Amino acid sequence: MRISMQKKEILKDEFIFETTLKNGLKVYLHPKRKFVQAFAALQIGFGGRDFRYLINNEKQELPKGTAHFLEHMLFENNGSTLSDFFIDQGADINAYTSRKLTSYYFSTRDNFTNLLKRLLDNFVDYNFSETSVKKERKIITQELSMNDDSYSVKAYKTLLKMMYKDESIYEDIGGSQKTIKEITIETLKKATTDFYHPKNMSLVLTGNFDKDEVIAMLDVHPFVLKNWHEYREITHKTDLSDKSKHIYKREDSALDTNIVEVGVKIPEAIFNDKSLDHNIITNSFFSMIFSPASPLYKVLKKKKLHNFTFSASPVIEDDYGFFNISIETKKVKLFSKTIQELLIDLPNMKFDEKIFKAYKRADIGRAIKAFDDVKQSHSLVKRLINDGVDLYTFVEKSKNITFDDFLVYQNIFTKNNIYIVEYLSKPLNKKKNK
Known part of the structure; x- marks a missing residue:
């Protein structure tokens, strides 16, 4: 048949x-x-x-x-x-x-x-x-x-x-x-x-x-x-509790550069809210708060804490999610202090709804444009299927995201949700000449 x-x-x-x-x-x-x-x-x-x-x-x-x-x-x-x-x-x-x-x-x-x-x-x-x-x-x-x-x-x-x-x-x-x-x-x-x-x-x-x-x-x-x-x-049953430690530092003489990893955990109550499509909203959110026009980006640039190794992206799985920021930098202490202060201040930051709409349109435009390339469209369709996003309504859902949906994520940036890892290059001790 x-x-x-x-x-x-x-x-x-x-x-x-x-x-x-x-x-x-x-x-x-x-x-x-x-x-x-x-x-x-x-x-x-x-x-x-x-x-x-x-x-x-x-x-x-x-x-x-x-x-x-x-x-x-x-x-x-x-x-x-x-x-x-x-x-x-x-x-x-x-x-x-x-x-x-x-x-x-x-x-x-x-x-x-x-x-x-x-x-x-x-x-x-x-x-x-x-x-x-x-x-x-x-x-x-x-x-x-x-x-x-x-x-x-x-x-x-x-x-x-x-x-x-x-x-x-x-x-x-x-x-x-x-x-x-x-x-x-x-x-x-x-x-x-x-x-x-x-x-x-x-x-x-x-x-x-x-x-x-x-x-x-x-x-x-x-x-x-x-x-x-x-x-x-x-x-599966996933344990989303943490280990109550928010800052970790390690020195190693074998390390030739300093690495900082920052995580901002999306609380379970928000992540389990089925009315929010995290895969769609978080990309627009992070694009906006780390855009060259954002106050956060401007502070990092002014203090020379932004370089080509800097990356920021949401990590969304079907059972947990967080925002990840990473960089290789000589200014580890200053970067960690500054990024934590900036992130904690995010709930107080005023966002322009017009700019939000512009970023949303840009994200939708990129998704639609992916279908002009066979490899990109294949990757996008696979990703949507794997993420459990409906293939036939994802554009409409993206259009229907509201400014209030966007602002939900703004309030997760508290000290309790922020974790920082510092891997530091430790210089070898020089032996004294006899």
């Missing part, structure tokens, strides 16, 4: 064909035939946080880093190397693991349907050997040792540890050299059974491909026709 797709308008003259297959896979086809490239992403709801989870309210555990380890293993599934096939076809394929998902993706100019078929072939059955497990463990150990050497990663992780007690928020997505030694073939089998089910996946296709050809291929593919085991829904 031919797969039936529902045609929906995401923007004027911009359509997505959407369906949920009988095996539970959610499919989004976004043809853009005027472009030369096509992009595909198979996304699985299995990420770095999933070392503890609940099935039917029963606690389940996996070694930390299992999702990332499995991502590596899937490139060597069933005794064949997935990347070799794509390279031979002149296509690019890769994957990544985030806190809440694993994504396998490729791009190509030719043979899109055949490549998509080969990608799905890889997810029908799972067979791993002890040899491949040992091989990937060695590769991942090297990756983790590189992260261990990164002070920017350490500083950011320390910030997360201060703000949240829950390990699933701050633990390395790849696990540790200790935990990946605990990953066995049995571990991987449990992970594929619990997470690698079509009901826990989505397939997003964008660009120059033949929609009817893709549907015809999906209609007869073993991944779609297979009699899958019953999927058991996975849930």
Whole structure:
């Protein structure tokens, strides 16, 4: 029986064909035939946080880093190397693991349907050997040792540890050299059974491909026709309490620059307010308060506390959120003192509603303009799906954000919600000449 797709308008003259297959896979086809490239992403709801989870309210555990380890293993599934096939076809394929998902993706100019078929072939059955497990463990150990050497990663992780007690928020997505030694073939089998089910996946296709050809291929593919085991829904409980420490300082002679990480935690009461669309509002909010025209930016520039390493952005997950500011600077003490004072003063700052509307229009304009580029539109559609934002109303929702919605975030900038980490370069003590 031919797969039936529902045609929906995401923007004027911009359509997505959407369906949920009988095996539970959610499919989004976004043809853009005027472009030369096509992009595909198979996304699985299995990420770095999933070392503890609940099935039917029963606690389940996996070694930390299992999702990332499995991502590596899937490139060597069933005794064949997935990347070799794509390279031979002149296509690019890769994957990544985030806190809440694993994504396998490729791009190509030719043979899109055949490549998509080969990608799905890889997810029908799972067979791993002890040899491949040992091989990937060695590769991942090297990756983790590189992260261990990164002070920017350490500083950011320390910030997360201060703000949240829950390990699933701050633990390395790849696990540790200790935990990946605990990953066995049995571990991987449990992970594929619990997470690698079509009901826990989505397939997003964008660009120059033949929609009817893709549907015809999906209609007869073993991944779609297979009699899958019953999927058991996975849930999480995240502890959002902190560790009651708001400032952390560390000196290290191996550090060649000073790093400051600042976090402003969005309180649970605000984050759990379903009337607020955090993914949409927080971007406009942070764009405005750190714009070159903002009082905060002007103070930082005047005191020479703003340089090319400065970054500021919201971090919004489905179970927590915060604002993050980071910089490498010689003026650590002055920067930390100044940024804290400026942030605490934000609730007293007067914002112009006209400027707010201008930033909102600019954000909406950037989102709409993304659809003029096939790669950007693919990334945007994936992000909206992963963030749980409705594809077909996100522009309208953005337009409906009010100045009062915006001001809700202004009041979270209190001393109790601000956390600061300082990593300081400590000069080596010079030995005295005898």
